Amino acid sequence: MDDRCAWAASTPDYLAYHDDEWGRPVTDDRGLYERMTLEAFQSGLSWLTILRKREAFRTAFAGFDPQAVAAYDDTDVQRLMADAAIVRNGAKVRAAISNARAVVGLREDGGLDQLFWSFAPGSRERRPRAGEVPATTPESVALSKALKRKGFVFVGPTTAYAAMQACGLVDDHLEGCHVVVS
Numbered sequence: 001m002d003d004r005c006a007w008a009a010s011t012p013d014y015l016a017y018h019d020d021e022w023g024r025p026v027t028d029d030r031g032l033y034e035r036m037t038l039e040a041f042q043s044g045l046s047w048l049t050i051l052r053k054r055e056a057f058r059t060a061f062a063g064f065d066p067q068a069v070a071a072y073d074d075t076d077v078q079r080l081m082a083d084a085a086i087v088r089n090g091a092k093v094r095a096a097i098s099n100a101r102a103v104v105g106l107r108e109d110g111g112l113d114q115l116f117w118s119f120a121p122g123s124r125e126r127r128p129r130a131g132e133v134p135a136t137t138p139e140s141v142a143l144s145k146a147l148k149r150k151g152f153v154f155v156g157p158t159t160a161y162a163a164m165q166a167c168g169l170v171d172d173h174l175e176g177c178h179v180v181v182s
Contacts, residue, residue: 003178006130011053023181025168029112033103033165034064037096038161039156041087049087055161056085061096066112069100095154104149115150116173119143120169136161 009155026032038057044051050057060083062068080086080093103112121139140161147155155163165172170180 003176004064005174005177006181011048013048017051019179022166022169023168023173023179025181026166027113027117028064029103029106030064031111032116032163033066033069033100034058035166036127036152036159036163037061037064038100039159039166040095040099041089042162043092043154043159045087053070053086056083060086061100066100066103067136069103072097072100092154099154102147106150108181115144115146116163117169119146119164126175127171127177130167130176133172133174134161137164141168154176 004015005018008014012174015165038054042056045116048111058064060080077083077090077097081088081090106115109115119139119142122123136157141157143164144155144157146158147160161170165171168181173179
């Protein structure tokens with residue numbers, strides 16, 4: 001396994017993402033909004049596609065500044081739908097804008113950070129082995145429901161769990177992986 005999760009070895013893009021970012025705690029609203037947005041865009045696609053378009057997504061969505069994206073209007077939707085550098089899916093584009101507005105709306109209640117991290121499960125006795133990583137958990141189901149109650153869209157339990165993994169709420173690096181998440 002080369003002392004890392006097997007999926008990381010298939011491309012340099014995955015290797016860098018795995019070793020430097022995936023599973024590391026993200027605690028700011030912009031970072032959480034970015035990860036949630038990218039996970040939503042990934043639905044039905046390869047994560048590699050999203051990783052390779054990530055810089056274009058950052059440009060298209062104002063560096064994932066929720067305040068800026070919340071102000072997007074129909075002209076911006078048209079601009080984004082014409083941008084071949086990102087995934088051009090109308091439902092996902094509109095969801096990203098809607099979710100930015102929801103992030104801004106959460107600021108009165110402590111922010112996305114507080115809501116998101118309130119669903120972090122307790123620590124495990126050991127890391128999972130290959131084949132043991134779930135697609136959803138009770139926590140991701142609860143997070144998905146809480147986000148939807150706050151106005152978020154395109155955040156089902158599987159997307160919520162993928163965001164929980166990406167943002168360090170759970171450590172799904174496989175047993176034997178060299179990455180240490182703090």
